[in-house]
Amino acid sequence: MIISIPKLKLFVKAVLSYFVSGNLRTLAYIFKTDKLGHNYIPVYQRYLNEKRKKVRCVIEIGVGGYNNKLHGANSLRMWKRYFKNSLIYGIDIEDKTHLEERRIKIFHGNQTDQYFLKKMIQKIPVPEIIIDDGSHVCSDIISTFNLLFPTLNKGGLYFIEDTQTSYWKDFGGDPNNLDNPLTTMSFFKKITDCVNHSEFSNKTNLPSFYNSIGHVNFYPKLIVISKV
Secondary structure, rough: OOOHHHHHHHHHHHHHOOOOOOOOHHHHHOOOOOOOOOHHHHHHHHHHHHOOOOOOEEEEEOOOOOOOOOEEEEEEEEHHHHHOOOOOEEEEEOOEEEEEEEOOEEEEOOOOOEEEEEEEEOOOOOOOOOEEOOOOHHHHHHHHHHHHHOOOOOEEEEEEOOOHHHHOHHHHHOOOOOOOOOOHHHHHHHHHHHHHHHHHHOOOOOOOOOHHEEEEEEOOOEEEEEEE
């Protein structure tokens, strides 16, 4: 039996990763995810290490590889090894379903399509981790968060990557007005008020789920929101 080079490489990575499943940095290196280059891994490890064996459902928006059918799913494979008891779900605007494997399911669709997202949520377990590494367009990030965050399990975490696009005009960002409410950063800076929701006398202009936000933490190019 002849094994193709790509399949052989995946097999080698799977074997190597088995012995370092608790070390997210090493897993990121083995599977060549760009989360390592962005320096996201220390943040993920900080929040997820204690949850590693308990998590049952992870969603990541953005499978990677763009329209190249041979590339993508690097992070999904990393999460599969790290969360050894979890199902891993990917979403991508390109058809990456051929990259599915045991415990990895990929949905082909656009994160701006609310009907698509609602149908997907109905088909999977309640997510405990949601990661937005999708279009990075500010309006897409905000609309996706508004729809998916309420579906997150209590105690769950929502990660948003590449928030530097808040300052990139091509992604709906605004480098001149840091208070522009249409940018990702401005939206989530406003959301930080929700952690003190018990003190509010006026709850207008707040999302319906304002009282379920536990914390909003900002890191370089990354935001973490917890649900209570």
